[in-house]
Amino acid sequence: MGVGFVVGVLGCAILVHAAYSTIQYRGVLKIVEEEFSGPPMNVVAELLLGLALCMWAGLAVPTKFLSILPDSEENRIVSLPANLDFMIFNHRGKVLPTNTELKLKVQDF
Amino acid sequence: MVGAAEEAQLNRLESQVDNGGGGVWEYLCLVRKLKARRSEKVLKHGLSILNDPKSRSRLGGDEWTLYEQVAIAAMDCQWLDVAKDCIATLSKKFTGSLRVGRLEAMLLEAKGAWADAEKAYARLLEDNPLDQAMHKRKVAMAKAQGNISAAVDFLNKYLEIFMADHDAWRELAEIYVSLQMYKQAAFCYEELILSQPTVPLYHLAYAEVLYTMGGLENLQAAKKYYASTINLTGGKNTRALYGVCLVRYPGYFTHGFSPS
Numbered sequence: 001m002g003v004g005f006v007v008g009v010l011g012c013a014i015l016v017h018a019a020y021s022t023i024q025y026r027g028v029l030k031i032v033e034e035e036f037s038g039p040p041m042n043v044v045a046e047l048l049l050g051l052a053l054c055m056w057a058g059l060a061v062p063t064k065f066l067s068i069l070p071d072s073e074e075n076r077i078v079s080l081p082a083n084l085d086f087m088i089f090n091h092r093g094k095v096l097p098t099n100t101e102l103k104l105k106v107q108d109f
Numbered sequence: 110m111v112g113a114a115e116e117a118q119l120n121r122l123e124s125q126v127d128n129g130g131g132g133v134w135e136y137l138c139l140v141r142k143l144k145a146r147r148s149e150k151v152l153k154h155g156l157s158i159l160n161d162p163k164s165r166s167r168l169g170g171d172e173w174t175l176y177e178q179v180a181i182a183a184m185d186c187q188w189l190d191v192a193k194d195c196i197a198t199l200s201k202k203f204t205g206s207l208r209v210g211r212l213e214a215m216l217l218e219a220k221g222a223w224a225d226a227e228k229a230y231a232r233l234l235e236d237n238p239l240d241q242a243m244h245k246r247k248v249a250m251a252k253a254q255g256n257i258s259a260a261v262d263f264l265n266k267y268l269e270i271f272m273a274d275h276d277a278w279r280e281l282a283e284i285y286v287s288l289q290m291y292k293q294a295a296f297c298y299e300e301l302i303l304s305q306p307t308v309p310l311y312h313l314a315y316a317e318v319l320y321t322m323g324g325l326e327n328l329q330a331a332k333k334y335y336a337s338t339i340n341l342t343g344g345k346n347t348r349a350l351y352g353v354c355l356v357r358y359p360g361y362f363t364h365g366f367s368p369s
Contacts, residue, residue, distance in 0.1 A: 071340070071341055071343035072343065074112060075112050076343050076345055077111065077113075077308055077341075081143060083276055083280055085249070086280045088218075088253035089219040096186075099188075102156055103190065103194070104198075105159075
């Protein structure tokens, strides 16, 4: 996690540096009065490097990705919820012995 | 819809809580989220939180939800005194609330006082004629009294108004299956599959109803739905796998094929 974090910070720094050099390049072009067609080749290379580093950090920093397939081992539906809206209370549990000790203590508010 | 990982987490929390480790509030929240019916455990551990003023104050606003959950669990375990105390506490805090009124009517149901519960629901429904939970409790009461045809009538009328309620469709399908009215049950399961096509258990139930109905076309359709269940569960649902094997078997008699 530490390495990925450092790589991510480095990638962002490289991207910021590429943006700054593009702005400086445009300033130079304004002085020379030429059209701004695109950033110079080294800035493009720097952008690609920053992209690669940031992507690597984005995949390495989060510890575990969640599964999205519905039939994967974690996500497959095992049972339906027990339809509690239609729950009825006169089942065989009525004849089980009740523990009369546990009670709700009287609350003061 | 309870996924495999969620069920494993629920079991793990349950064993942890039973053996005295912490995490009681987490367990209760998970039971509420998954709508599992673990009334005894909820009651025991919920009461342990509610009786301890320190942990109760730590819950903040959630303690009322816990009161409701413990009240329903108490009714399910037939500890009616505890339920009455919880509901009294809730009604002191939220006087005249519909939700608390519903809990009181449910307590009457749990006591077996059907007429009083009817009157209570009728009174609540006068003020709130479109409350879904109230209509569903009427159905449950009819079912509890053994009056299944009345339950079916109520449920059909409810579904005419609230057609998107898949819990109600599921309940109706199960009632029809218990009455052996398989065509109607198949219709209900078809509605369920239409609204939620990615839940494999509806496909499985539909396939089972078709298999029970019998006849060549139904068996072929059942085979398709068993196959789609296997597809949606990644092959881990044993019942669907068994169903596919069983559906092949009657084909020997209807087609006269040699076993292939």
